[in-house]
Amino acid sequence: METYNFLCDPNGIYYLGPEGSFSHQASTLLSGKLIPKPTIKDIFVAVNNSLDALGVVPVENSIEGPVNETLDNLFAFDGIYSVYSIEIQIDLVLASKSDLSKVKKIYSHNHAIREAQNNLEKLGVTNFVPVESTSKAALMANNDRESAAICSSFAAKLYNLEILYDKIQDGVNITKFLVISKKMRTDGNKAIFLFTVPHKPGGLYRVIEKFYLKNINLTMIYSRPLRNTPWNYYFYLEFENFDNLSTLEKDVREVVIELKNKGSYTKLT
Amino acid sequence: METYNFLCDPNGIYYLGPEGSFSHQASTLLSGKLIPKPTIKDIFVAVNNSLDALGVVPVENSIEGPVNETLDNLFAFDGIYSVYSIEIQIDLVLASKSDLSKVKKIYSHNHAIREAQNNLEKLGVTNFVPVESTSKAALMANNDRESAAICSSFAAKLYNLEILYDKIQDGVNITKFLVISKKMRTDGNKAIFLFTVPHKPGGLYRVIEKFYLKNINLTMIYSRPLRNTPWNYYFYLEFENFDNLSTLEKDVREVVIELKNKGSYTKLT
Numbered sequence: 357m358e359t360y361n362f363l364c365d366p367n368g369i370y371y372l373g374p375e376g377s378f379s380h381q382a383s384t385l386l387s388g389k390l391i392p393k394p395t396i397k398d399i400f401v402a403v404n405n406s407l408d409a410l411g412v413v414p415v416e417n418s419i420e421g422p423v424n425e426t427l428d429n430l431f432a433f434d435g436i437y438s439v440y441s442i443e444i445q446i447d448l449v450l451a452s453k454s455d456l457s458k459v460k461k462i463y464s465h466n467h468a469i470r471e472a473q474n475n476l477e478k479l480g481v482t483n484f485v486p487v488e489s490t491s492k493a494a495l496m497a498n499n500d501r502e503s504a505a506i507c508s509s510f511a512a513k514l515y516n517l518e519i520l521y522d523k524i525q526d527g528v529n530i531t532k533f534l535v536i537s538k539k540m541r542t543d544g545n546k547a548i549f550l551f552t553v554p555h556k557p558g559g560l561y562r563v564i565e566k567f568y569l570k571n572i573n574l575t576m577i578y579s580r581p582l583r584n585t586p587w588n589y590y591f592y593l594e595f596e597n598f599d600n601l602s603t604l605e606k607d608v609r610e611v612v613i614e615l616k617n618k619g620s621y622t623k624l625t
Numbered sequence: 626m627e628t629y630n631f632l633c634d635p636n637g638i639y640y641l642g643p644e645g646s647f648s649h650q651a652s653t654l655l656s657g658k659l660i661p662k663p664t665i666k667d668i669f670v671a672v673n674n675s676l677d678a679l680g681v682v683p684v685e686n687s688i689e690g691p692v693n694e695t696l697d698n699l700f701a702f703d704g705i706y707s708v709y710s711i712e713i714q715i716d717l718v719l720a721s722k723s724d725l726s727k728v729k730k731i732y733s734h735n736h737a738i739r740e741a742q743n744n745l746e747k748l749g750v751t752n753f754v755p756v757e758s759t760s761k762a763a764l765m766a767n768n769d770r771e772s773a774a775i776c777s778s779f780a781a782k783l784y785n786l787e788i789l790y791d792k793i794q795d796g797v798n799i800t801k802f803l804v805i806s807k808k809m810r811t812d813g814n815k816a817i818f819l820f821t822v823p824h825k826p827g828g829l830y831r832v833i834e835k836f837y838l839k840n841i842n843l844t845m846i847y848s849r850p851l852r853n854t855p856w857n858y859y860f861y862l863e864f865e866n867f868d869n870l871s872t873l874e875k876d877v878r879e880v881v882i883e884l885k886n887k888g889s890y891t892k893l894t
Contacts, residue, residue, distance in 0.1 A: 418855035421693055466735060466755070486755040530855050560846065561837040568830040577829065579846050586687035586799050597826070
């Protein structure tokens, strides 16, 4: 079955490193050689250069919203499609080589700092040093006894940190990852279209109408700036409950300027 | 005229500090006592506590997209409205106390780093230290001769830095600020609605249709996560060319679960 090709024996599975990241954790659901990359763009470049490779990129967080860098790279790389989604519950811990009284600064990714903001305020912890990822934060805290990291318990263990506070994030926090590939799928139950519309009243309406008429459920919509023209946008649309993706694509093409069909995907569990 | 009340003699104009920020630059278009605040949320709190105060908050960048913290605070603070917008051309410079050969790290805000990414890659500059704002970055570079800052020329001058490279940002880059107040305006030519829709096919369509039927132009749409319920969203919608805001509000209320009318505003130039 075509579906399984996406999961087996690829040339490499690229994830957002370093080792111990949530992206790493997500990529362990796939089988193959796991290779860390320093940026989301680097993952797109690596997948673009290999027909069998897969990439695992964060696309949305249930608290913080979309990961703009992933959306913009999906728009920039024409031949790359979504084939799976993976959802990871983000449990953040505050971890250190020392106890809290000795901690003078806290390393973490900006997203994680915001996700834990309310609880950190209660602890009186305020001196944050933003770094590229929560696993990098764990690495930094390993090198500096006067610091702590906000990271996953997985990363805390990997970098020999003691967990000072468990589940420090505000409420339930899930990050959704997309598995990306050069091969398009049409048999999934969710799909992504990126498009631009004429800059006049009703431009977006005429697109949304196409989905409404087929009783298709929109699950996510974002306008994102086109970098070259101020205040001009492309739209990122995720939807589910469609019958035929290529028929829908044909319909939508009638009312857009440009359409990028990013294919369909299923949720891996 | 009611309009002018928003510009004159307020109890204070709160901007996103520190001194020298783009938010500071934007707020100089208003007359009154300019007061820096460390976070966007602090500005909302200050405005919420005073009937005559104004706040100046970044809401969108023409390259990076929306400022989520502003959107989410507009949603969280019910009695706060938009009354003006201000657009500032963001010219970034690379500035330091030393020349480039001695620079070992670059301070800036994450947004600014991304905005200058392509040009910085060409310069071979890669060791970034994200800080809260471009003006904080200038302050840091003032304290450390082995560093540089990506900041405005205004901030570079304020903190006695030499400009190593001018206009380092990729292409044209404009940041839009909203002036916020506890007083609602209805006489502006742009407006903002925040709303939630029933979680079923056509939920968003029925809202967009209301605008389409009145020939109203949508200028910005974002879905933003509701922090308490994973994968549930509110929508942020900006629009222009409407006749009567309260009639429109009444129409839209028919098809939404919750609606927050953030009032209308005009662009200050």
